[in-house]
Amino acid sequence: MTLKYLLQKEFIQIRRNSFIPRLIIMFPIMVMCVMPWVMNMEVKNIVVDVVDNDRSTESQRLVHEIEANRYFIFHGQQPTYQAALEDIEHSKADIILVIPQNYSRDRTLGRMPQVLIAANAVNGTKGALGSTYLSQVVTAHAQPAVAALQKQASTLYLYNRHLNFKLFMIPALFAIVMMLLTGYLPTLNIVGEKEAGTIEQINVTPVSKWTFILAKLIPYWLIAFFVITVCLLLSWLIYGITPVGNVAFIYLLAMLLSLFFSSFGLIVSNYSDTMQQAIFVMWFFVMILMLLSGLFTPTRSMPPVAYLSTYVNPMSYFIDAMRTVFIRGGGLNSIGHQLLALSVIGLTMGGWAVISYKKNK
Known part of the structure; x- marks a missing residue:
């Protein structure tokens, strides 16, 4: 019952905020309508x-x-x-x-x-x-x-027969939307309560740390499902591109990535005292995760030291698995190791988020 009321509080705060609901709706729309046209690696003109x-x-x-x-x-x-x-x-x-x-x-x-x-x-x-x-x-x-x-040498292009670059980039854009929405919003959540002074009211209650952190995470998992749904609809309506594989795997991957980023955002929030500090710390890690994920360039082209970072980079696992399901129609056997890696990394970060939250009574 305690979790229920804490979730109600989180959704009321999100709804009463004048900016966050608009951001949740407009950001995926803008990314899906603009980015597939400009993020094009084809050389012309x-x-x-x-x-x-x-x-x-x-x-x-x-x-x-x-x-x-x-x-x-x-x-x-x-x-x-x-x-x-x-x-x-x-x-x-x-x-x-x-x-x-x-x-x-x-x-x-x-x-x-x-x-x-x-x-x-x-x-x-x-x-x-x-x-x-x-x-x-x-x-x-x-x-x-x-x-x-x-x-005379014939070439057969598998899975992306027309070499449509949008088909290659759209699954990766899901990762960008998820990273920014489910990462930054939790980052600013606890810090915002610290600056407003409302965190002290939680600290004097018998609410456990697990219940408190879970109440902070669940709303952003639901936001992740909403965002993925919007992105899939826009991909179909605007570009006529639909996933070849099982859509359930796409939602499962989205849930695991949102688990990581929402947990990571809460960790940054727990260690930060101001919003400015939290934003800069989060931006530092977000840029590293994005640039080393294989979003724009193949990870195999990286130097060996940089390539080793992909083994602990959830963005790399997510993008690889999303493209496998979305473009190639891969099943559980094809993305099994990505699902396992995302689960381990996400649960680890979730546990760290609980441990790092200091509840002073």
Whole structure:
């Protein structure tokens, strides 16, 4: 019965707050409507300068093929390589293509012309992929036989046949929404009561620490279920993307991640005296967990020391399992070790949240 009244108190506080109910509703809507469009790792709109030293019909055909390619923005032809390099130095171009003299003659004789591709590699991903795209266009034009041989190798894309980047990012966005809502709100809860002085009224009651902390955690688990439901509906309504696997696994993963973040938020809140202190401590850990989770880049690409952190990073387990269920349709066998890891980490943090709460009578 004590837990029931404490839960009523928590929900009344959330409802009477002028900001939190709006945040719970608007934040997942904004993230799902905006982020899948902007968090796109596909490289497009590569600005190309061309230096045509051959000035033949064949070289101009190559220029027109580059101009018509949807991945490139044709900036124009420059008289010299130095003039094109100045465009790169002034950020007016990303790649330079230098067509050599006798390009048409070498192509007619079956030779591979020595074409120069100079890419601005300040952004390494854009420079590497852009030069690869451009070299494929040049190879297809200069030696069609080689390009035909390359096309004989068929590629089968499993699970994401159309290489839709939104399908890859949307399950990860669930993690961001869960992390911020079920992490920050509990963080500010106990600290807010400390600053308001209402925590002292709880401390003089016979309410146990377990009951008190559980009353703080349960509302945010329910908020997590609401947020996941909103995200799933928006994914279906806006993008036509629905989970391939069992939706029950998605809710189970959401509950385990919310257990970790709500418990972790309460731990930070227990050790903090002011909201400012709690916010900065939480932000420090949130950024580390997010950047080392594999949200944007594969974890296998990390240095070995950084990769070891994924074994204790619940975000990494959640994102991996969510993508497995959402995109690949994996079952319990596929995400069993992620569920076990999230359960162990979540229960550990929950126990720590209870122990760290100092109830002074």
